[in-house]
């Protein structure tokens with residue numbers, strides 16, 4: 001079954017779950033920004049990821065050749081190829097998720113990177129579809145870091161595919177408008193109670209908490225876990241009122257051209 005079909009099936013399950021066990025009962029299925037988020041399914045979630053996955057193998061071969069030729073270093077290419085699939089899955093999950101947790105910290109703590117990550121945090125009614133709203137440059141960084149090392153060390157396509165599906169399930173789950181406690185599993189897996197607080201507006205609670213992507217483990221280990229009993233009263237960031245709401249506006253943000261396009265549009269709307 002293709003990834004697109006898995007994505008459709010998983011999404012359908014969360015559409016139903018959100019109706020049955022909502023965190024915010026007043027949140028509608030057709031909430032604000034849903035149309036532009038639907039475009040992210042095509043732009044980020046599938047084609048870009050597939051293109052990067054296809055590039056990973058030739059790029060890994062190139063790095064291998066370069067290390068041998070220019071540096072005279074013998075890298076252990078395909079070292080993971082002989083491991084059982086479940087070991088490849090577990091190692092891939094732990095290594096890549098920790099790398100993503102570190103990058104996610106940087107995205108929040110380095111002002112230049114935060115301007116890119118703001119696109120993801122611009123969602124004010126969090127649901128499963130929000131897990132796909134990311135600035136395209138962020139996807140390039142995340143996916144390259146995921147696929148390149150895994151392709152280099154010879155992880156099997158089946159293990160990578162299972163990892164992609166698992167990450168999608170947990171990504172949908174932790175962004176979903178769900179009140180579904182998972183008990184002690186919450187110390188390992190990212191979940192809606194934790195991730196909603198990651199999206200809190202600074203006026204409603206402390207920021208820079210719960211950086212976990214698929215695993216929450218790292219937040220508990222490094223002291224950034226924060227899970228009050230009740231969900232946050234408001235999501236977003238300072239200045240969200242003026243953030244672009246359209247898909248093209250978010251794609252251009254934070255490139256300098258975005259401000260120019262905005263000025264031009266304003267001038268067209270009110271010519272004097």
Ligand SMILES: [Zn+2]
Pocket residue numbers: 104108117121198
């Ligand atoms: Zn974030």
